[in-house]
Amino acid sequence: xxxxxxxxxxxxxxxxxxxxxxxxxxxxxxxxxxxYCEEHLKDKYVIEVxxxxxxxxxxxxxxxxxxxxxxxxxxxxxxxxxxxxxxEEKVLVGLNIRPAK
Amino acid sequence: MSLEPSESSKxxxxxxxxxxxxxxxxxxxxxxLPSGRPTLxxxxxxxxxxxxxxxxxxxxxxxxxxxxxxxxxxxxxxxLAVNVASLGFNLNQLQxxxxxxxxxxxxxxxxxxxxxxYNLDGLFIRLAYAIDSIGAKRVVLDxxxxxxxxxxxxxxxxxxxxxxxEWLKEKxxxxxxxxxxxxxxxxxxxxxEYVSDCVILLDHRVENKISTRILRIVKxxxxxxxxxxxxxxxxxxxxxxxxxxxxxxNHPVSSERISSGIPALDKMLGGEGFFKAxxxxxxxxxxxxxxxxxxxxxxxxxxxxxxxxxxAFEESPHQIVRNMRSINIDLQxxxxxxxxxxxxxxxxxNGLEMHLLNIVKLVEKFQPxxxxxxxxxxxxxxxxxxxxxxxxxxxxxxxxxxxxxxxxTALALNDKNSEQTDEGVSSLVDVWVLVRDIxxxxxxxxxxxxMKSRGMKHSNQVREFxxxxxxxxxxxxxxxxxGVLTGSARETQQLLEKTSEALRDHAVSRKDREIERKRLVxxxxxxxxxxxxxxxxxxxxxxxxxxxxxxxxxxDNRKExxxxxxxxx
Numbered sequence: 183x184x185x186x187x188x189x190x191x192x193x194x195x196x197x198x199x200x201x202x203x204x205x206x207x208x209x210x211x212x213x214x215x216x217x218y219c220e221e222h223l224k225d226k227y228v229i230e231v232x233x234x235x236x237x238x239x240x241x242x243x244x245x246x247x248x249x250x251x252x253x254x255x256x257x258x259x260x261x262x263x264x265x266x267x268x269x270e271e272k273v274l275v276g277l278n279i280r281p282a283k
Numbered sequence: 284m285s286l287e288p289s290e291s292s293k294x295x296x297x298x299x300x301x302x303x304x305x306x307x308x309x310x311x312x313x314x315x316l317p318s319g320r321p322t323l324x325x326x327x328x329x330x331x332x333x334x335x336x337x338x339x340x341x342x343x344x345x346x347x348x349x350x351x352x353x354x355x356x357x358x359x360x361x362x363l364a365v366n367v368a369s370l371g372f373n374l375n376q377l378q379x380x381x382x383x384x385x386x387x388x389x390x391x392x393x394x395x396x397x398x399x400x401y402n403l404d405g406l407f408i409r410l411a412y413a414i415d416s417i418g419a420k421r422v423v424l425d426x427x428x429x430x431x432x433x434x435x436x437x438x439x440x441x442x443x444x445x446x447x448x449e450w451l452k453e454k455x456x457x458x459x460x461x462x463x464x465x466x467x468x469x470x471x472x473x474x475x476e477y478v479s480d481c482v483i484l485l486d487h488r489v490e491n492k493i494s495t496r497i498l499r500i501v502k503x504x505x506x507x508x509x510x511x512x513x514x515x516x517x518x519x520x521x522x523x524x525x526x527x528x529x530x531x532x533n534h535p536v537s538s539e540r541i542s543s544g545i546p547a548l549d550k551m552l553g554g555e556g557f558f559k560a561x562x563x564x565x566x567x568x569x570x571x572x573x574x575x576x577x578x579x580x581x582x583x584x585x586x587x588x589x590x591x592x593x594x595a596f597e598e599s600p601h602q603i604v605r606n607m608r609s610i611n612i613d614l615q616x617x618x619x620x621x622x623x624x625x626x627x628x629x630x631x632x633n634g635l636e637m638h639l640l641n642i643v644k645l646v647e648k649f650q651p652x653x654x655x656x657x658x659x660x661x662x663x664x665x666x667x668x669x670x671x672x673x674x675x676x677x678x679x680x681x682x683x684x685x686x687x688x689x690x691x692t693a694l695a696l697n698d699k700n701s702e703q704t705d706e707g708v709s710s711l712v713d714v715w716v717l718v719r720d721i722x723x724x725x726x727x728x729x730x731x732x733x734m735k736s737r738g739m740k741h742s743n744q745v746r747e748f749x750x751x752x753x754x755x756x757x758x759x760x761x762x763x764x765x766g767v768l769t770g771s772a773r774e775t776q777q778l779l780e781k782t783s784e785a786l787r788d789h790a791v792s793r794k795d796r797e798i799e800r801k802r803l804v805x806x807x808x809x810x811x812x813x814x815x816x817x818x819x820x821x822x823x824x825x826x827x828x829x830x831x832x833x834x835x836x837x838x839d840n841r842k843e844x845x846x847x848x849x850x851x852x
Contacts (some may be wrong), residue, residue, distance in 0.1 A: 211399075234405060238412035241405050248434070249404035249428040264434075265399035275733045276396035 195219070195227040196256040199232065200241070202234045202249045207266045211250040214267040222279050254278075287442045301349070301421070301457045304342025305335070307524035311509040312500060314669030316481055321448050321458040323478040326485030327825075330602045331496065332461040334370070335485065336423040337363070338418045338521050339459055341372045345420045346384035349447045349457075351421035352413045356429035360385040370521045380602045381417045386410075386603055390433030394438065397435060404441040407450060414456060422451060422458045428472050448477050469501065486512075493665055495634035498524050514636035514642065515817035525643050536560070539594045541653070541688055545576070547757030548716070551733050551742035557714055558738065562679045564709060566693040567718030571729050572750050573692040574598070576716070577655045578607040578614065580690055585617035592624045592645060596661045601626035611753050624649050635666040635674050643681060653688045653804050659692040659708070675708050713737045718748060721769050728770040731757060 199215060212231060219227045234241050234243035234249070244253050248264040254277050263276040274280075300314035311317050316322045316339070324332050340351035355363055364374035366418045377383040386409060402795045414422065421683035425442070434440055451458045460478055462470030468739060475482055482501040487494060497512045509703075515524040549556040557563055563580075565573050577593075584591050593614075594839060603625070604614045617623035626645055633641065646654065649741050662671050675691070682689045691708065695717070715734040720727050733750035746757040747769045761768035761776050768776055 200405060200614065202408060207400055207402075207579040234408045238408045241412065242386065246405035246409070247390065247403055247430070248401040248406075249408075250401065251405060252706040258396060261396065262394050263398060265397050265401040268399035272396055272398040276398070 193226065194259055195223050195254065195279075196230075197277075198230045198232060198244065198253045198255065199225060200232050200234055200244065200246045200251045200253070202254070203278060208250045210268070211252070211266045214270075215252060216269060218267075218277075218279075222274065230268055252276075300506070301343070302347055303339050304346050305522050305524065306520075307513070307515070308498075308522075311513060311524060312481075312503060313507055316459070317473075317503070317506070318457050319452065319455040320480040321451055321460055321478045322472055322483065323460050323462055323470070324482040324485065325462040325464055325475070327464040327487060330464075330485040330487045331522060332364075332485055333358070333425050334367070334517060335460040335483075335522055336425055337367050337462055339373070340383055340421055340423055341367070341374075341377065343434070343457075344377055347509060349420035350382050350418045351415045351423065352417070352456075353383060353423045354410065354413070354425065354427075354804065355385060355387045356390070356424070356426055358425075359387050370519065384413050384417050384419065386413050388429075392430060392433050393504040395433065401436075401439065403430075403440075403447065404736070406443075407447065407547050411438050411454075414454060419451055420456055423461070423833055424458065425461045426463060427460055427523075428462055428470065428474065431472050444474070444482045445477050451643045481506075482750060490634065491632065491665060493634040495636050506678075514634075516640045523640065523644060524664065525640050533642065534560075534680070535686075537686065541589075542583050542587070543576075543756050544579035544581075545757060547746065548731070549755070551744070551746065552714070552736055553739040553741060557688060560683050560688055561713035561737070562682070562711065563688070563690040563716065564693060564712040565690060565716045565718065566695045566709070567729075568695055568720055571718040571720065572748060572755070573694075573756055574603070574606070574657055575610055575719060575750055576656050576718070577690055577692050578603065578610075578612050581653065581655055582604070582607070582612045582614060582617070583594050584653040584688075585614075585620075585622045588622070590622050590624075591617070592651045593650055593655040594642060594654065595625060595627040596656070597658060598627070600627050609752070610750055610755065617644045628794075630661040632666050633665075635662060635670055638662065639674050639678060642678060646682070646685065653690075654682070655690045656692070658692040658694055672708060672711075676711055679711055691703075709734070721747075723769070724772050732767065744831070814830060 185229045187267075197215070197219070199208075199212060201211070214227075215229065218272060219229065232240055233244065235239070240246075244251075244262075250264070250266065252263040253275075254263075261276050261278070263273055267273050299318040300312070300316065301318045302309050302315040303312075307566075314601065324335055326332050337353065338351055343349040343351050353363070358366070360374075360378075367374055374383065374385065378385060378456075388406070388409070422733070430440055430444075430752050448460075460474060462472070462474045462629065463482075465471040465473070469482065469484065479502075484499045484501050486497040486499070488497055496517065498515045498516050500508045500510065501514045513524050515522055531607070537559040539559040541559050542549050542556040543552070556645045565576050567573050579594055581591050593600075593603070598606075600618075604618070607614050614623060618625065624645070626641070628638075628641070630638070642654075642656075659671070659675065662674070666674070679689065691712070693708070714736045717732055717734050718728045719732075721730040722728075729748040729750075730745045732743075734743045735741075744759075746759065749758055758773070761773045
C-alpha cells in the first residue's frame, strides 16, 4: 500500500485505487490519477492504492469487479471509475472536479 | 437420446458427475451435473433458476460435503436467506458453519464511469477468495448477465466471461450459471456459446390459464440424458422433477387378491376380489354410487391394515367422511389411525402434470397400498382427452411399478354410448365395473356389472346394487317372464314368493298333523289288542294253575290218607 497524504482544512477527495498486481494497466492508471490530482486538486486529496492480490478480502466492501477501479468515497456521492483512467475528461466528470482555471 | 461424441479419445470412460440432490434430476441426468464444469441454467423470469441453483448448493453442502459459493448479482444475501427459508434452508446457519458463502455483487450503473481498458480481475479475485476461504467445490453465478447491464464494454465483457468459465474449469469447481431466457436464443446474452457442457432450460408455461413448470435438458455433452420435457414442482420441499414418462411394460405382477369391500362384488370377481396392484375403473352416470363403492373399497383396505390415499377432486374430505357415515362407513376412524390420507383439490387448481406430480409425490411419501381417484372425469376440465389419457397411462404405470392398487371413478354420460367413459381409459384398466341406471315402472334402480376383469373368472350377471344404511349390497336381479325385475318390482315378486311359501308351509303342516293322528289311532288299537291278548292269556293260565293245584292237593290228600291208613294198622 502506498499513500500520498496532504494536510488540508478544506474538502478532501478521498480516493481509493484498486489494482491487482503491478500490471502495465494499473501502473498507467495510478500515473494518470496522480497527474490529474496534482493538476486539479493540489493538496486536497488522499490516494490509497489497494492491491487485491495482497488483500483479496477488501474487494467485497467496495463492490469491486473490474480492475483497475478508482473509488471516490468523499465527497459524496460515491462514484466508481473503471479502466486505466486514460480519458481525462471522463475521470474529472466522474470525480466531480471542475477543471482548474 | 442425443449422445454427443466425447471430447477426446483420452477422456475417462465416464464423465464424473456431481449429485444435485434435487429429486428426480439426478435420475434424468444419470448422476447429476458434470463435475468441475460449468452448467447453464436458463429460463424466463420466475422459472425457478435461483431456487434451482440454491438447492444445488445447499444439498451439496449438507448431503455431499461439498461447500459452495453463491455469487448473487441480483439479490442481497439477507434477501436470499429469507427467500429460501421457506424451503427449510437455514442459509445463515450454513454461512456461519462455513458451508456456504453468499457474495452479493452489486453493480450500479449510475455509479460507474468507464474510461479506457479494464478487466474483471476484481471479480476473479473475489471469487477465488470466496472459493478458497471455505474450500468450495460448487459455485453459482446468479445471474451473471447483470454484468451486461452494469458495464458497457461488450467486447471486454465477453472476453472476460470466456476467461472466467475457463478459469472456473481450472479451479475444478462445479458451476451453475443462470441466465435469463432471450427472444430467440436460450439466454439474452448468448451465454450458451461459452458454456457448452450442460444446458438446462426451465420454463413456466401457462395453458388454459393454468401454469406448468417444465424442465428440459437441452444439452449434456458426454453423457446420456433424458431429453423430454419434464414437469417439475416447487413446493415447501423445494424442487422435484418426477420423470413419470416410462412406458415400460415390465412391472412385476402379483396374484394376491384384495377385497373390494363388497362381499357380493368379490364373489362376482371369482370370489376373491381384485388383483393387487391392478387398476379398477368404476364408471356410471350421476348418482349411481360410484363414490360409495370407492369409499367401501377404501374402508375395507384400511380395516385390513393397509395404507390408503383418497384423492378427491369434487368433494372435501369432511363431506366424504360425512356422506360415507350415512352408509355405515366410518372413514374418520381410519384417518385418525393414520392409515387413510385425504388429498382434496379442485382439478383447476393445477395443470394436469402438476396433479400427476402431486399424486406421485404424495404416494412416494405416504407409501399407500391403495389409492382412489374420485372422479377422474373432472380432470378433463384442465386438459384435453388425450392429455388426460396420457396422464392416466403414466399414473397407472407408476402405480403398478409401486404395487399399488388404484380405483378410479368416472362419470359416464347418459347417452347411447354410456358404456364408454369420456376419458377413454377403459382399455387401460384391468377391471371395469359399471354401475347403470335401470329405469322401469316409474322408478330408477341401479344395476351393477363387471364389464371386464383381466385374468380372472368373473360373473356376467347384472346385479342390482342397493345402498342401505348398513352399507352397499348387491341383490340378485329377478328374471321374470317380463324381463329383468329390479327395485319394487323385484320386491313384489319376492312378496309373492313369500306368500306362496307360507301357503305351502301351511299345507305341509296340515298333512303332518293328519299323519300324526293316524299314528295315534293305530297305536291305541295296538294297545287294545295287546290288552285282550293278555287277559286271554291270564284266563288260560288261571285254569291251568287251578288244575295243577287241584292235582297236587289231591295227591297230598291221597298220601295223607295212605299214611293214616298205615297208622291204623
